[in-house]
Amino acid sequence: MTTSRAPGHRERKKQQTREALSWAALRLAVERGLGNVLVEDIAAEAGVSPRTFNNYFSSKAEAIVWRHLDRVRHIAELLRERPPGEPLWDSLTSVVVLPFGDEGARPDPEWTAGVRLILGQTELQGAFLKAGAEAERECAFAIAERTGTDVGRDLYPLLVAAAVGAAIRVASEQWLRADPSVPLPTLLRDAMGRLAAGLPAPNAE
Amino acid sequence: MTTSRAPGHRERKKQQTREALSWAALRLAVERGLGNVLVEDIAAEAGVSPRTFNNYFSSKAEAIVWRHLDRVRHIAELLRERPPGEPLWDSLTSVVVLPFGDEGARPDPEWTAGVRLILGQTELQGAFLKAGAEAERECAFAIAERTGTDVGRDLYPLLVAAAVGAAIRVASEQWLRADPSVPLPTLLRDAMGRLAAGLPAPNAE
DNA sequence: CCGCAATATTGCGGGATGCGCACTTTTATG
DNA sequence: CATAAAAGTGCGCATCCCGCAATATTGCGG
Numbered sequence: 001m002t003t004s005r006a007p008g009h010r011e012r013k014k015q016q017t018r019e020a021l022s023w024a025a026l027r028l029a030v031e032r033g034l035g036n037v038l039v040e041d042i043a044a045e046a047g048v049s050p051r052t053f054n055n056y057f058s059s060k061a062e063a064i065v066w067r068h069l070d071r072v073r074h075i076a077e078l079l080r081e082r083p084p085g086e087p088l089w090d091s092l093t094s095v096v097v098l099p100f101g102d103e104g105a106r107p108d109p110e111w112t113a114g115v116r117l118i119l120g121q122t123e124l125q126g127a128f129l130k131a132g133a134e135a136e137r138e139c140a141f142a143i144a145e146r147t148g149t150d151v152g153r154d155l156y157p158l159l160v161a162a163a164v165g166a167a168i169r170v171a172s173e174q175w176l177r178a179d180p181s182v183p184l185p186t187l188l189r190d191a192m193g194r195l196a197a198g199l200p201a202p203n204a205e
Numbered sequence: 206m207t208t209s210r211a212p213g214h215r216e217r218k219k220q221q222t223r224e225a226l227s228w229a230a231l232r233l234a235v236e237r238g239l240g241n242v243l244v245e246d247i248a249a250e251a252g253v254s255p256r257t258f259n260n261y262f263s264s265k266a267e268a269i270v271w272r273h274l275d276r277v278r279h280i281a282e283l284l285r286e287r288p289p290g291e292p293l294w295d296s297l298t299s300v301v302v303l304p305f306g307d308e309g310a311r312p313d314p315e316w317t318a319g320v321r322l323i324l325g326q327t328e329l330q331g332a333f334l335k336a337g338a339e340a341e342r343e344c345a346f347a348i349a350e351r352t353g354t355d356v357g358r359d360l361y362p363l364l365v366a367a368a369v370g371a372a373i374r375v376a377s378e379q380w381l382r383a384d385p386s387v388p389l390p391t392l393l394r395d396a397m398g399r400l401a402a403g404l405p406a407p408n409a410e
Numbered sequence: 411c412c413g414c415a416a417t418a419t420t421g422c423g424g425g426a427t428g429c430g431c432a433c434t435t436t437t438a439t440g
Numbered sequence: 441c442a443t444a445a446a447a448g449t450g451c452g453c454a455t456c457c458c459g460c461a462a463t464a465t466t467g468c469g470g
Binding site for chain 2: 061087088089125126127129130132133146147149152154155156158159160162163165166167169170171173174177187190191194195196197198199201202
């Protein structure tokens with residue numbers, strides 16, 4: 001649980017194995033389809049026994065989605081590093097955009113394929129959302145610190161975290177769907193801006 | 206079993222069976238714990254063969270969560286029935302609160318137990334969230350009609366739907382956690398109000 | 411540098427699941 | 441009433457998830 005006083009070198013290798021497994025799972029699933037990948041294959045790809053796979057992940061889906069979770073998890077940390085004076089929603093927006101590369105940056109085909117796989121395969125969506133929810137809870141704590149609220153009693157921090165999670169999710173979906181490719185950070189900023197503005201109905205026209 | 210006398214309502218019986226299965230799954234899982242319930246038991250409880258269970262649901266989790274999905278699904282319909290003049294967020298709030306009973310109403314122990322089970326058991330959360338996401342997509346269409354936007358091109362309707370879904374989720378969790386029981390509709394209104402207000406940081410004090 | 415204790419990995423095995431396939435029963439239609 | 445369509449059923453298999461116990465690896469103190 002507490003990561004602090006470990007000598008690290010052992011934990012390090014574990015994390016390495018975990019990453020290798022997650023990576024292998026994603027790669028195989030992308031290239032030959034989720035249904036045609038056995039746990040056995042993933043383990044082989046990562047150089048461990050099939051049984052070991054389940055020491056790290058309790059399902060294929062969990063393994064594939066883990067990289068995402070790890071990524072979004074950083075958002076909470078990043079949020080804590082923001083200058084305390086900054087308005088909350090400015091912090092949130094910066095922090096949400098950050099892990100997804102700079103505005104004009106590379107799509108990163110590896111990442112794109114992963115997102116496409118996850119959002120496409122029905123069986124992964126559950127795990128994906130669940131991972132997202134976990135990440136949200138961590139963010140909620142950071143938000144609570146920031147706003148002087150209590151995760152246990154006030155609904156505010158969890159609500160904000162969930163809303164932000166929703167924004168990320170929706171922006172990502174739209175990003176994949178967008179025909180003339182629009183940079184994800186742009187979509188994220190748009191979504192966050194609307195949230196902060198109270199999601200007013202767009203003056204249609 | 207009741208043979209529906211009216212012709213054509215084969216669909217009716219199917220729905221009936223589906224409901225029986227979902228109901229049985231929920232009931233058994235609540236009373237003896239999810240891990241101690243076999244598909245076989247659920248099927249027996251509903252009076253069909255185990256194989257038939259999988260014709261309706263592809264997992265225990267899906268069966269349990271289905272009732273929830275069915276419930277939330279109505280929100281989209283309800284939204285379409287609102288007077289077109291009403292401000293969007295007023296409509297949304299009404300419609301969100303509606304399926305969960307009136308303000309001062311019954312807790313409905315059956316429902317409470319179900320929610321508690323779903324939010325507690327890790328294995329159900331994925332399915333639960335996935336079902337929620339599906340419901341959100343349906344709501345998005347209703348919102349798009351209402352606001353003259355396009356689900357395929359604009360990110361607005363999906364964003365609003367996802368935010369509303371987040372509000373429902375968070376409010377429900379808080380409702381279970383609340384020590385001096387607070388009515389769920391109250392929490393829902395609170396959450397929706399904050400969303401519509403742009404989730405301003407509460408003036409701490 | 412060595413042996414010991416903690417921890418990680420592995421193999422085995424069983425219970426349960428999800429689903430394809432073919433067969434039987436029920437229901438709707440002409 | 442005959443017959444086709446659709447739902448329910450039984451069987452079997454590939455896979456999965458996990459507990460348990462044995463083994464290998466790692467880190468630490470002497």
